[in-house]
Amino acid sequence: MNAIERLAVLRAEALACTACRLAETRTQVVFGVGDPEADLMFIGEAPGRNEDLQGEPFVGAAGKLLTQLLSEIGLERSDVYIANVVKCRPPGNRDPRPDEIDACKPFLRGQLELIDPRVVVTLGNFATKLLLRTETGITRLRGHVYAWWRGKHLIPTYHPAAALRGGERVLAAMRDDFALVRQTLDAPPEPPPEPEPVHEPAPAEPRQLGLFG
Numbered sequence: 001m002n003a004i005e006r007l008a009v010l011r012a013e014a015l016a017c018t019a020c021r022l023a024e025t026r027t028q029v030v031f032g033v034g035d036p037e038a039d040l041m042f043i044g045e046a047p048g049r050n051e052d053l054q055g056e057p058f059v060g061a062a063g064k065l066l067t068q069l070l071s072e073i074g075l076e077r078s079d080v081y082i083a084n085v086v087k088c089r090p091p092g093n094r095d096p097r098p099d100e101i102d103a104c105k106p107f108l109r110g111q112l113e114l115i116d117p118r119v120v121v122t123l124g125n126f127a128t129k130l131l132l133r134t135e136t137g138i139t140r141l142r143g144h145v146y147a148w149w150r151g152k153h154l155i156p157t158y159h160p161a162a163a164l165r166g167g168e169r170v171l172a173a174m175r176d177d178f179a180l181v182r183q184t185l186d187a188p189p190e191p192p193p194e195p196e197p198v199h200e201p202a203p204a205e206p207r208q209l210g211l212f213g
Contacts (some may be wrong), residue, residue: 003114004036010110014087019103022088028055032083032111039185040080041117042066043108044159045126046096052089057082058123062160066123069160069174073182081115083108085127095126112149119184120152121177124159132156142177145184153184 001009011031017023030047033056042058050060058066067077086096086104096104112120122128125138131154132146141156148154157177163170 003116007036007111007114010107010114014107017087017103017107020088020100022086022090022100025091026088027052029087030055030057030084030089031087031107032081033057034077034081035079036081036115038079038081038115039118040075040121040181041112041115041119042080042082042121042123043127043131044082044084044123046084046086046093047089048093049089051084057084058160061164065160065163069178072175073178081111081117083111085130101130112152118152118189119181120148120154121181122154122156124162128156142173143180145180151190155181155184 014031015029017029030051034041044057047057048060048062050063051057057063066082070076070080085108086100087107088100090096090100120131122131128138128141129135131148132141134141138156138158142158144155146154146156155177157174158166158170160174163174
């Protein structure tokens, strides 16, 4: 079974998931959408009302802005993969709770492993803090490329909804971040480091992500 087929199996498992309380209030599971072999993956917090109704992440006004920003760096939605940390809408659009995040860990981790993007963009404060394991806010973190899990690059930016609320200042910052995404994608992949001789058993892989710990 290849990675695309395994991703389809993972999606089917998510659609049937009842591992947390969000299964009781959702309309649809919002698994993710896009190119299953994308070099670029976007991760947001959780589905909102429109996403819950349509079963697709980042639709409505925020989704239109995301599509526009992608077009400005020469990409379409079909060129990337878009997902959320949590696959079901929390009631009232509240923040996901720790047990809900924990229940969704296998789905997000599976998406990252199977799609294997070179660049991951976190959209908004919640996803950024969670994936970078930090309490530092998005305003300070954005504008930089972070070395991340399994050799991937992570670039934080604002949630598109924040740009719709925050006006030209936030939108200009997002445009700068998307330009950084384009620059990172265009850079040649870094060669793997030369292996070093091992004279004793190698330690286990460090816990780089609390989300996947």
